[in-house]
Amino acid sequence: MAEDEWVTILPSFNHPTMHFISGDIGPFEVSIPINVPLWLAITLKKRKMCNIKPPSWMTTENIRSLVQREKSLEGFQQLPSLHLMEISFEILKYASEDLIASNEKDIDELRVAIEDLFYIRNHKIRNGFVTLGTEDISLSSIKLNGIQSMELNNIRPIFTETLQVLAEFDKHIDSTFQAKKF
Structure with missing residues (x-):
């Protein structure tokens, strides 16, 4: 889960090590x-x-570069974090002033670049579903390399239903082929 990804902070308090179920964190020093x-x-x-120090990949320049690369690829590129979208949205929502402090000049431009990346990748996913219905593709040839966990969660209900329909269709084709064989 994105919330379990590690980020760097600059605490404004002192506190000894904190003990959590997932492990110890700290000590915290101003x-x-x-x-x-x-x-x-x-x-x-x-x-x-x-203050939250944004991940090194979270700059307008880096995200724009990812957008350009994503546009040029047929498939999905591997992004710097499996949870890039969620982490970006959380930091933009709660710590946008920390982005400015880290020399990110235009938060709105960064937000637009992230949304562009999200839109391009979702467009590829939607086009992939259209392709499933129009081309001769077997279930074993479907690849989701480089897809983000948020993207997978967004398509899970549709994808599951589509795979079930394709599996039934494959069974029908196989049984029809076997019946004609004998």
Whole structure:
């Protein structure tokens, strides 16, 4: 899950190591960078107890580069994080001022670049479903390499139903072929 991805924060408080089910985190010292799960970073940010250092890939320049590469590929490129979309949206929602502090000049431009990347990839997914219905494709040839977990969650209901229909169709074709064989 995206909330379990680790990000760097700059705490504005001192605190000994915190003990969680998932493990120990800390100690926390004012302005000393520390890696924490995104969920903790967001919780601390909401309480004004830290600044979040955005991941190195989260710049307008880097995202625009990903957009251009995505446009040029037929399939999906491997993105710098499996949860790029969710992490980006969370940081933009709760810590956009921290992006400015990290020299990101135009938050709106970054947001648009991320949305462009999301749109292009979703367009490829939709076109892939159209292709499933029009081309001679077997179930074993469907590949989702490089797809984000958020994208997979968005298509899961449709994809599951489509795969069931294709499996039934394959069974019907196989039984028809076997019947004609004898």
